Structure formats: structure tokens, C-alpha cells
Amino acid sequence: MAKNSFRGGTMQRILLKLSGEALAGDKKQGFDEPTVRAVALQVKQLVDAGTQVGIVIGGGNFWRGRTSENIDRTKADQIGMLATVMNCIYVSEIFRSVGMMTNILTPFECGSFTKLFSKDRANKYFAKGMVVFFAGGTGHPYFSTDTGVVLRAIEVEADVILLAKAVDGVYDDDPRSNPDAKKYDEVSIQEVIDKNLQVVDMTASILARDNKMPMWVFGLNEENSIVNTVNGKFNGTKVTV
Numbered sequence: 393m394a395k396n397s398f399r400g401g402t403m404q405r406i407l408l409k410l411s412g413e414a415l416a417g418d419k420k421q422g423f424d425e426p427t428v429r430a431v432a433l434q435v436k437q438l439v440d441a442g443t444q445v446g447i448v449i450g451g452g453n454f455w456r457g458r459t460s461e462n463i464d465r466t467k468a469d470q471i472g473m474l475a476t477v478m479n480c481i482y483v484s485e486i487f488r489s490v491g492m493m494t495n496i497l498t499p500f501e502c503g504s505f506t507k508l509f510s511k512d513r514a515n516k517y518f519a520k521g522m523v524v525f526f527a528g529g530t531g532h533p534y535f536s537t538d539t540g541v542v543l544r545a546i547e548v549e550a551d552v553i554l555l556a557k558a559v560d561g562v563y564d565d566d567p568r569s570n571p572d573a574k575k576y577d578e579v580s581i582q583e584v585i586d587k588n589l590q591v592v593d594m595t596a597s598i599l600a601r602d603n604k605m606p607m608w609v610f611g612l613n614e615e616n617s618i619v620n621t622v623n624g625k626f627n628g629t630k631v632t633v
Contacts, residue, residue, distance in 0.1 A: 403622060405444040405518065407526075407545040408435070408554045409537075412450040412479050414612045423482060431556075432487045434618040435523060439492060443622060444518040446548060447525050448541040449483060451475030469533035476537060477502060480527035493522040499531030514548050524548075538592035542599045553600075553607040554621060555591065560611030561629035562591055578630045581607075591631055600633070607631040 410431065417424025435445055455475040460468065477498060484494040495517045497509040506527060507513060517524045529540035545553045562584070565573040581601040584591050591597065591609055600607060610621050610628030620626065 403443065403551050405446070405548065405550045406438075406552055406554055406622065407446040407448065407541060407548070407550040408556060408618065409541045410447060410449045410483070410556050410612065411558060412475070414556065414558050415449070415479070415483070425486070428483055428486045429490065431612070431618065432483075432490045432492070434616060435487065436490055436492055437619050438622055439521060439523060445523050446514070446518075446544065446550065447480070447483070447523060448537060448544060449476055449479040449525070449527070450537045451479060466533040469535075473500075473528045473531070476529060477506065477527040480525040481505065484523075484525050487523055493520065494525060495522050496525040496527050498526075498528035500528060502528075509544075511547050518548075535595065536593050538596035539599065542592065542596045542603075542605060545605050546599070546603045550605075553605060554618065555607055555609045556612035556618060557609060558612065559609075560614065560627065562589055562609050562631065564589070576629045578632060580632050584631060591629075600631075604633040606633050 415423055415428055415431070417427045438445055451472045455472050477496070480496050484496055487494050496506040497514060498506040499509050501508060509526065514524050526540065526544045529535060529537050530543055541553060559567060562576045562579055563573040564576070564587070567573040567575070579589070581597060583589070585594065585597050585601065588594070591607060592600070608621060608626065608628060608630050610617050610626065614627065621628065
């Protein structure tokens with residue numbers, strides 16, 4: 393297996409979190425296919441070099457149920473979980489169109505659409521060189537996709553979580569509303585929690601801290617950002633443990 397350098401060791405298995413909204417591009421809803429294809433071509437470079445890649449996708453381009461006061465929270469979260477399944481089916485097909493093998497795992501049965509998640513099954517797919525999509529979050533309401541990505545990263549023993557966002561790192565304030573916001577090159581997960589920097593939500597942050605799971609945050613829209621991040625040309629923020 394080809395190996396990428398990682399904290400003095402090797403980056404053999406990564407879990408990439410893609411924002412559903414970022415994949416929607418300027419449309420803010422649905423998918424921007426050129427954006428998704430560009431991501432697929434980058435991931436193919438990593439897979440061809442021997443890196444094992446797991447992917448979690450948010451559901452925000454389809455559904456933001458928490459903004460409605462008319463839908464029960466549990467039901468809203470269930471719709472959100474299904475939105476992430478739809479996203480993964482779509483993105484998985486784009487990945488296949490550029491020459492990768494993929495499989496989608498969910499924490500609940502979806503008939504023939506997906507396979508039921510287990511660590512053993514995920515490891516089997518990784519060993520075959522497949523990109524493994526983890527859809528459906530944790531399978532439970534009241535947990536976000538953030539918690540889902542940290543949970544899956546811990547379970548499959550990923551080396552790092554790569555958070556590909558619309559913003560190019562972690563700031564001490566929202567850079568979109570405060571031009572003087574300071575960007576961190578590196579920040580501890582404890583400081584993220586103490587200052588509520590919202591890299592991921594609080595439940596996911598504590599889970600990452602307690603299980604020593606590092607997260608690297610960078611801008612998805614920067615050219616070749618995923619490949620560059622894995623290969624050490626990193627312009628974002630490293631959240632350390």
C-alpha cells in the first residue's frame with residue numbers, strides 16, 4: 393500500500409466529511425454535478441495511491457427539519473437521515489462513473505439500497521479498495537451528522553477526519569460577518585470545546601476529545617484541496633488531541 397505521511401507516521405485510512413450544502417455549489421440546493429465530479433476525481437487519486445477513504449455527507453442540501461416548528465423533532469431527524477442516504481447514493485454513483493468501487497453502509501435497513509453497517513463489513517470493503525460511504529448518521533434522532541462522522545471514524549480506526557467545508561478553516565469568529573476574524577493554524581479540541589468554536593457540534597467535539605480523534609478543517613472549494621491536504625500541502629486548521 394502506498395503511504396502518505398501523517399504526524400510522523402502514515403495516513404492509511406481517512407474519513408472525509410462533505411457538506412451537502414457545499415456539494416450544492418452556488419445553487420444552495422440539490423447537487424452541482426461538476427463540483428461532485430471534481431471531488432470524485434480527487435478521491436480517486438488518493439485511492440489509486442493506496443489510501444483507504446470513508447465518506448460521510450450531510451443532508452443540508454435537501455432538508456433542514458430543525459427550522460420547522462410544525463414537525464416533531466424525531467420525525468424531522470429521521471427525514472434528515474434519509475436525506476443523507478439520498479446524498480450518498482447520488483455521490484456514490486458519480487464516484488463509480490470515474491472508475492471507483494463503492495459501497496454504502498447505513499445503521500438501519502434500507503432494503504437493497506444499502507448494506508447494514510458493521511465494522512467488519514466496512515473493513516472488508518476497505519481491503520477491497522472500495523470507497524465506503526457511511527449514510528444515515530447514527531441511526532438515532534437528536535444526533536447530528538457531526539456525531540455520526542466522529543463515531544464512524546472511531547469505530548473504523550481512521551487516522552484522521554477531514555472536514556471539507558465552505559469556510560477554509562477554524563476562526564475565532566464568523567469570517568463571513570467579521571472580516572477581522574482570526575484563523576487558527578492549529579487548535580486543540582479542548583480549546584474548541586471551551587470557546588465553542590463550532591468545528592463540529594458539542595456532542596461530536598467531546599466524543600473526538602475523549603477518543604483522541606484529530607480533525608483537519610479546510611475549504612472544499614480550493615483547487616485540489618482534498619489531495620493537497622492528504623499530501624501535506626495544508627492551508628486549513630488542524631484540530632489536535
